[in-house]
Amino acid sequence: KQEVTQIPAALSVPEGENLVLNCSFTDSAIYNLQWFRQDPGKGLTSLLLIQSSQREQTSGRLNASLDKSSGRSTLYIAASQPGDSATYLCAVNEGSGSRLTFGEGTQLTVNP
Amino acid sequence: GAVVSQHPSRVICKSGTSVKIECRSLDFQATTMFWYRQFPKQSLMLMATSNEGSKATYEQGVEKDKFLINHASLTLSTLTVTSAHPEDSSFYICSAPRTGGSLEAFFGQGTRLTVV
Numbered sequence: 133k134q135e136v137t138q139i140p141a142a143l144s145v146p147e148g149e150n151l152v153l154n155c156s157f158t159d160s161a162i163y164n165l166q167w168f169r170q171d172p173g174k175g176l177t178s179l180l181l182i183q184s185s186q187r188e189q190t191s192g193r194l195n196a197s198l199d200k201s202s203g204r205s206t207l208y209i210a211a212s213q214p215g216d217s218a219t220y221l222c223a224v225n226e227g228s229g230s231r232l233t234f235g236e237g238t239q240l241t242v243n244p
Numbered sequence: 245g246a247v248v249s250q251h252p253s254r255v256i257c258k259s260g261t262s263v264k265i266e267c268r269s270l271d272f273q274a275t276t277m278f279w280y281r282q283f284p285k286q287s288l289m290l291m292a293t294s295n296e297g298s299k300a301t302y303e304q305g306v307e308k309d310k311f312l313i314n315h316a317s318l319t320l321s322t323l324t325v326t327s328a329h330p331e332d333s334s335f336y337i338c339s340a341p342r343t344g345g346s347l348e349a350f351f352g353q354g355t356r357l358t359v360v
């Protein structure tokens with residue numbers, strides 16, 4: 133059974149810092165991996181999708197990497213801003229119809 | 245803009261009543277949709293897979309008679325929480341994969357259910 137772990141569980145940084153969120157998964161036979169953002173009481177916003185054949189994806193200040201063989205992904209946020217404060221979730225898709233297995237999330241607080 | 249729409253966003257109901265939540269794919273057809281539940285401070289857990297034209301597939305520990313799923317069209321799936329109890333209070337969210345290769349999952353806005 134696939135298990136997804138995210139470290140750290142919570143992170144508080146001053147504005148402007150670069151930061152890295154970590155995600156690991158136990159079964160490397162994945163189809164893709166997605167990073168999401170969730171604001172309190174809200175739904176999920178897809179940030180980046182990495183296919184199993186890809187190594188990384190970039191969108192603006194966000195960069196996600198994938199090392200499928202070692203079961204790891206990282207989300208790099210450059211020049212963090214208070215508006216980045218949210219919970220970040222990673223989820224793996226093992227290809228069986230796009231059902232996702234989620235990590236517990238990292239709660240990020242960026243202080244002005 | 246949103247590609248998956250979920251309604252209502254919030255609902256408060258009395259214990260023992262039933263609540264229906266709708267999930268619609270807006271600009272694509274979804275033969276499969278997924279229903280997740282999220283308790284406070286926890287991550288999303290898959291409840292069931294909704295299949296258009298056939299019975300839903302439920303995850304272990306999820307009561308199919310309590311959480312009724314109907315996927316009558318290629319753009320609409322509904323989740324009905326029957327005889328709701330306070331312990332059913334949670335955040336329910338649906339997703340649908342866009343077909344065509346990437347299987348990128350798009351999520352609805354979620355429904356905050358409070359049973360009093």
